[in-house]
Amino acid sequence: MRPDPMPEMPPATESPKSPPPSGKPSRLNRLFKLSLDALSWLLATPIAFFIRYDWAPPADTLGPMAVATAGLFALKLATTSFFGLYQRSWTKVAFRELGDIVRAVIGAAALGSLILLWLGPSLDIPRSVAFLDGLVTLFLMTGMRAFARYRHEASLGQHSARRAKSVLVIGAGEAGSLVVREMLRHPEMGLRPVGFLDDDRKKVGYRIATVPVLGTTQDINKVVRSHDVDEVLIAIPSSDGRVVREIVGRIEGAKAGLKYRIIPGVYELLSGQVGISRIREVQIEDLLRRPPVELDTAAISSYLTDRVVMITGAGGSIGSELVRQICRFRPKELILFGRGENSIYTLERELERDWPDIPYHSVIAGVQHIVRLDYVFRRYQPEVVFHAAAHKHVPLMELNPEEAVFNNIIGSKNLVTLALKYGVTHFVNISTDKAVNPTSVMGASKRMVERLVQSAALRASPEQTFVSVRFGNVLGSRGSVIPVFKQQILAGGPVTVTHPDMTRYFMTIPEASQLVLQAAGQGKNGEIYILDMGEPVRIVDLARDLIKLSGFEPDVDIPIAFSGVRPGEKLYEELMTDEERGDATAHEKIFVAKPSPLDQGALERTVQTLQEAALRSDHAVIRRELKAYISGSLLEDVPA
Template sequence: MRVDSIAKYRNYLLPLADAISIVLGYYLVSVLITDSFFMEPTSVVTRNELLISIVLAIIVFQIIFRLSKRYSNIIRYENNQDYILYIVLSVISSLIVSLIEEVILKMVNPSIKLNLMVGIVIGAIMVAYRLIIRYVLLNDVVNKGIMPTSKNKKRLLIIGGGYSANDIIKTLNHSLKGKYEIIGIIDDNRKRIGYSVAGVKIIGDRNDIIPVCENENIDEIFFTIVNIDNKNKKEILELCNKTDAKVKVLPSLKEIITKENLFSSLRDVEIEDLLGRDPIELDNQNIKNLINGKVVLVTGAGGSIGSELCRQIMLHNPKQIVLLDNYENSLYDIELELKTLHPNNDIRAIVANIRENERLETIFERYSPEIVFHAAAHKHVPLMENNPTEAIKNNVFGTYNLVNCSDKYGVKRFILISTDKAVNPTNIMGASKRLCEMVIQAKDKESSTEYVAVRFGNVLGSNGSVVPLFKRQIAHGGPVTVTHKEITRFFMTIPEAVALVLQAITYAEGGEIFVLDMGEPVKIYDLAKSLIELSGYTLGEDMEIEITGMRPGEKLYEELLMNEENLQKTNHDKIFITESMDFTMDDIEAKLDMFRELLKDEGTTKEHVKETMKACVPTYKEPEEVNGE
């Protein structure tokens, strides 16, 4: 009989099986007591009493089991708690039978001891036959022909021998029979090697990943450990990526609970999984105290950093958030997202260009922001190298406009989002951001507004960053292009960077440049190699990395601190403060006048801008020629 046929009649078959279990239980106990009760009964009365007990027990058991919804259970999904409950309910039902025999039927020889023993035996029989059925279902003995079969099963290795692995194995056996052949489980607890999880044996620890994959021709690896620190996760995933297997991981517990089951939570490995940094701890109360009930303006609100700033700011209940961006499509997207998630909050989306001072003054006068996050900027290095006047107009004078509006309209705190490229800059974009830092530090000396900057490196997945580019190149079959084999960059996830920005400004008193601890620098070549392997390809066989040579304004190693700056600690171990530089707003105005004159001249060239920038930003210098190999 097929499983679908069994399922159709389960409401009749299970009660019948339980009735048979009751008869069998009484028979076994009577044999234990009388050796051969039914074969050679000692008295008719004893036999009659037993038959009455059996009939009564069948009725009582049925009532108790139906009231406790035991017949609503799906046998293949039952667990130890269900089995214990079967035994407990059997004992309770047997005691009720004894009570009825003595109080209502007033039987001559009611036996509580007999019924108690019978209850335990019946419960054991019910559990035993359910375990057999479950084993049959899980091993597809009855269900042959229903589950899909395949001659090309993917050979699967599972990392982690915990509850997550148990649930995923069950899902594979139930719903994806024929797609995967589970070869074994890897678990770092060597004492567990040789034991099984859901019928799958633990065959080694992390040191066995590579040899097992080679010897067993593993096609896919499922990383199922949820509670693991990032350092160990990174080390294990790096071992997995040295194999030819495609790797999928279970994300954090927070992500898992939004899914229907653990299997649906499995995703491809991302570069974030390989950074190996521990989660950031924040003082959320201080952040909330800063933002709660305030009017907050975010420039560049539709960009990668700006939009994440908006998301995290909304968690701290601002009185009003003003989203400002020059690009209407991305602005519309973040406005729609925030209004969907926070329908009761005051959210305003403003299309405006920070170069237009009169437009900014109108906005500041109307909304009176108390906190300004300035994330709007031209940030693409090669583009700004070829269009340097645009970097000056947007980054420098756009910031200058916002700084002056903030001072004029009584903004309490102004936060500039800066970049590691502002440190000893070798390109116009970085130099323009360094000049922005100089503007806010100078303005802070003469204004009641607290001006600060937060400086960090590259963020993974941001618009125009290297990871999305690599993914597009891989999707098109390669090659993946890297400018130099030794080039390194600092990396951080967008939520991580923004969380630290919010934390940093709680320490602000005015004039600081906060520097975020970006961890260890990452080789872009290694990043490209990891992404190729994460995508299931082998470098040198399926896909190549092409070295293209350094781009205009690019340098091999980014820095987060200039030579003349000294780092000071804050209360957060990932946030530092640079020493304030000694210049005034008069000094800045003189520098900006030089650029104003340049912008008036239609014949201004890139070289003119670079020479002026060298005069205005002493740390700016053009990069040395570097061989691409």
């Protein structure tokens, strides 16, 4: 449940000499603005008369002109006061704020026109004067505000011109143009856009927000030299990692020490906001990212919206990202289940900040304790379960195989048993590519979990769906290679890689989480879904890229050392066995494996034997049973 709010601290006592803070213009400032507008109103009506009479009004129009000027002045004063036009800054006026000026002027003109329809003939005032007066008033009022903002930005630009950095923007699309406009609006930030580069040759030669498109990305060297560029901004959030990698390579070859930054990929721009505040250093994820995932939101909403959703391992990298993605579909309640109290606490604070209207219940517990787990199911009645709780570190599970049994196998068995008992409609098991032809205890334990989920699917009611979703390594997750490499680089090296030919599949945390939600919406019971991980990446190449992004030269500033393959590790991972080769699903990035035949009796006997061996910490029996059950396993008998 949401914790009680923290008691508020008493407000600090302000010094009597300090003026009270206020976001509103001062009274003198408001009077000054009103005076300028009043002058424009007084000028607008005579100009309207001159326009009405083709700049040659009759001599007897002076009286009607004075009456019309006074009447329309009063109407304009009333409507502009109603819309609060003098509570706003002129130097920072935005285009959307002009709407209130238009409404105020139209209001005055409409009222004036109605009055003139009634009294105009008797006052000898043409009925068109109110309309013409409105046009002139609108032109004068908006013109003064535009001039005030121009003068303000010009003065800021002159002040910051000496220290402004020349910025070259890669990408003349929506993201690039928005960021350039923000740079131009805020010259005090010291960023001066000198031009765009874009591979769409139709844009070359055009100007966007007054900034020219100077060429394509092939012209980086020439443009950097000719315009003395200080920084390059990569503003193509929808591009894949190959494109970003090529651009970064060209930038690094164009000028020694040239700084470059990037607008994050679409996964980080879910809010739809693009701006200077979003610019950051290029990260390894940018070099590996792929085109954005197109989600079938209707399929996902059908099983998440207004449902009670439980996430095990909610404080972990995948679990917490699943929580964030699930919140977008407005669940009825969330059950945050995990053993790490600090991680759950941090997630609570994030939910309070970003999703304050979504109820949640935090449960600190382990999945291997079935009595505690039964209480949670009985109390909160989850309808959808995402199972992301697992021990995942291969070398540690080689040394502690009983913990892989307790947490991964027995814990998962408890979960599927209770999901069946309490009528959970969707059970989604998060699996790993290490479950394919496993050579480690961890991989074998996750293969057993897939079989337990498959067994539950055979016993499920027609209204229940039990599936597994299998994918490879996740960039930036806890204990993964990227954080380890960053720590080693920070320490001055060496960066340790187990083997020069070691390859792995990689995916970003948000991409993996979104595809998990999509796969779960496929709705076919008992299947194993495999996420399209793209091409495998050599770990040593990943290390070299990360060293370069950190501003160092691989094997010169930061050495790379090969430490040798660890127990249970493979040089490469697979996403499915030859027997599992299946078909694509309705989603282009999700495949389904052909299920293997399942002997439920053999599965239950193996799990029981593993549990008994784990209670005795009998490593040899655990390895023997895993090897015997999983066909084709290459588990090594590491001494207990």
